[in-house]
Amino acid sequence: MNNDIERVLISEEDIEKKVIEIAESISEEYKGKEVILIGILKGSVMFMSDLMKKITIPCKMDFMAVSSYGEGSESSGVVRILKDLDFEIRDKHIILVEDIIDSGVTLTYLLKYLNARKPASLEIACLLNKKDRRKVEVNAKYIGYDVADYFLVGYGLDFAEKYRNLPYVGILKEEVYK
C-alpha cells in the first residue's frame, strides 16, 4: 500500500495533535452541554473515533450514510440518504463529523436536512478542507487542515475502498488512479 503513495501529506503524529486540539476546543466550548457527534460514513470513521476519545464532556455518537446521485469525481448536487439517524436531535447540540469537504454539496444538503429537525445547534468538524474546490459555501466551525487539490487517501479516505486504513493522509500516485 505504501508503495502507491507519492508522499505523506499529514503524518500520523500531526493528525493526532490536531485531533487533540479540536477535541479540546469542543470540550471547552460545549462545557455543561451534551453533544451528539454525527459521523458521515464511511470516510469519517477514523477521525470520529479518535476525536470522540479525546472529548472530555458527555458525548453520544450516531452515523449517517449518504451518496451523491451520479458517481464519479464531480458531485452532482443531489444527495441520497442511505442511512438516517437513530437519535432524535430536536433541541440537541449536534456536530457533524467529516473527513473532507470538497465541493461542499454533501454538507450543504445535510445541514438543511438536519436543521429542519430543529436541533439546539448544528456545527461541522472536518479534518481536511479543499476550499479551492468549493461549489457551495459551507461554514465549518472546526477545520483540521486546508489542503490543495491532490487526490488524498488514508485515515478514512479511500480510492475504490482501499487505503482507508493508512494511519496518515497521503497523496496517491497518479498512475494508481488514472
Ligand SMILES: O=P(O)(O)OC[C@H]1O[C@H](OP(=O)(O)OP(=O)(O)O)[C@H](O)[C@@H]1O
Ligand atoms: O464536499 P463534497 O464534494 O460533497 O464531498 C465530500 C464528501 O465526499 C466524501 O465521501 P464519499 O462520497 O467519497 O464517501 P466515503 O466517505 O464513503 O468514502 C467525503 O467523506 C464527504 O462525505
Ligand SMILES: Nc1nc2[nH]cnc2c(=O)[nH]1
Ligand atoms: N479519497 C478521497 N476522497 C475525496 N473526496 C474529495 N476529495 C477527495 C480526496 O482527495 N480523496
